[in-house]
Amino acid sequence: MSYLSISNVTKQFGDTVVVDNFNLDVEKGEFVSFLGPSGCGKTTTLRMVAGFEIPTSGKILLDGADITDKAPNQRNVGMIFQSYALFPNMTVAQNIGFGLRVRKEPEDTIKQRVDEMVGLINLEKHADKYPYQLSGGQQQRVSLARALANRPQVLLLDEPLSALDAKIRVSLRAEIRAIQRSLGITAIFVTHDQEEALSISDRIVVMNTGEMEQVGTPFEIYNFPKTRFVANFVGSLNTSDAEVIDPAKGLVSMDGVQFEAAEGTNGRTKGDKVKIAIRPERLSFASEQKKANVVDCTIENITFLGSVVRIQVKIGNSKFNMDTFNNPFLELPKIGAKEQVTCSKEAVLVLDE
Amino acid sequence: MASTQDGKVAEMNMLARIRRIPFWSWFWFILGALYFILPLYATLKFSLGMERDVIGFKAYGRAFEDPEFLSTFLYSNVLALMTIIASIVLIVPTAYWIRLRLPEARRIVEFITLLPFVVPAIILVFGLIRIYSSPINVPFTEMTLLQPLTTFEVGTDILIVAGYVVLGLPYMYRSVDTGMRTVDVRTLTEAAQSLGASWFTIIVRVILPNIRAALLSGALLTFAIVVGEVTLASFLGVPTFGPYLFLLGQHRAYEPAALSFASFLLTWAAMGLIQLFTGGQGQVSGAH
Ligand SMILES: Nc1ncnc2c1ncn2[C@@H]1O[C@H](COP(=O)(O)OP(=O)(O)OP(=O)(O)O)[C@@H](O)[C@H]1O
């Protein structure tokens, strides 16, 4: 039995189904991210776990207890908001102690716990300041400490880093992850930033228009996307129309150019229309020894992206991006030159059209 | 050293900013200021001239000596306090609930709160008298539910406070609603809920403290309305300050001027107090 179990949960607002048959089991101490485009139902799902929305159907179990219909203040769930939601009339210490005071803990217990939490987020010097005297990153740390002070069973974070600038975002996400690990707390993290989800999570739930597309580790999601949506949404991807030539060998043809897919063609038959997908970093210029998937191409464009150089090549009638790590000794071809590129069989994904 | 320089820089900035304000802005500002200040000045000057050829406070002394002044003034203050409490109890939860759960009802409620501007007080008071001067029965029976409120003192007080709540509605509701807008009450409520707080705790510990400034300004406006109100008070026959001042004005010349000016000063003092109390608050909401 898993720690948090969301089973067959559906949420409708009027006639619109916003979350459709959501199923997820989260282990104790696990860090799970909900990843998906805007409006796909991430927040709504999270709010059902928090108790701010009641599922239209389905069940939510936390540590064996059914919490589906419990009021938010009856669940022991910590919530972090994008807008920090600190109480403006209270100092940092009062904010952190709020939950404990509500529970009528003795004053010295509260003080001790607040000190502990303030230390956890390294804001000892700011304990007596008001929220408006802190930076965004500091405020979000206070809100983390405030949620953790209550020792919640689950920590829910709804795009907690979206309001911060890029540098802080990266450092704070590492800090959140480190604190979550050290406390062994179960966490659900909502984001629409794939890099964030990939870097921080034990598992990722990719969602699209209310449905779960795929659940898996960041490694699985990135390298073995199960659906076209996941492949497209996570990382960048070259896709093109193709046709199955030989299902047994996993051969597909794209405008007459043949590719071999290690995974095969997933039970499709000859002549089926499919999409062929290859990540830019899996393509490279063909060297002598490579035999599989060597194809002719024309160099169309070259773009510097800092650590990566993105070369656009035309294969058949399709334009594909190819990423290579930048280095000063890189010999780049000329635009318009004819070259050969290659990729391993494993890099070729065959997806539904 | 640095701070005096900062001060100078600030001063220069201020001057520069003043100089940048276009002529017509100044013109309208001064015209508006004169419109307010001239009558006040005239009132003050008149009130100081009770004794021939002497500028003195005799009118003020006379006015304050009158025992009826004190009793009516206190009575009005008590009514004002009641009105403020009743409006807060009525309006804060309403405005809060609308922001939280019924945002689609906002326009309707806003319209209702504006009605006192459209319906004159005289109509309100006739309506009140008409309904509450006869006993209210359980429908279709002879059983009396409520004695006529106009027949006893407490009843009349309840009636007039209810009327004042209506008159103050536009000001109080607007202040409270604006106050709630500046502090995203919805998210704060959810944050407090997830920390285990009950509705009562949320309102008392989170919502009220964060709309303190709004409550104070709403309360001040309500106070000003109640203390100077004449129509409701005289038709309901309640001995308040408004009718007293009105009567005094018909018999005396200098004292009413003195009282007017004094009550004006009182209002300004109250406003100053609010500024003092809410100075820090403004910064809080201004930080976002
Ligand atoms: N209270 C509500 N009433 C009606 N529709 C709602 C309500 N809350 C959310 N929705 C709708 O449900 C859908 C999913 O919303 P949700 O906030 O869960 O998306 P999200 O994945 O969190 O998106 P974002 O990344 O933009 O935050 C949206 O289309 C939204 O308009």
Ligand SMILES: [Mg+2]
């Ligand atoms: Mg959202």
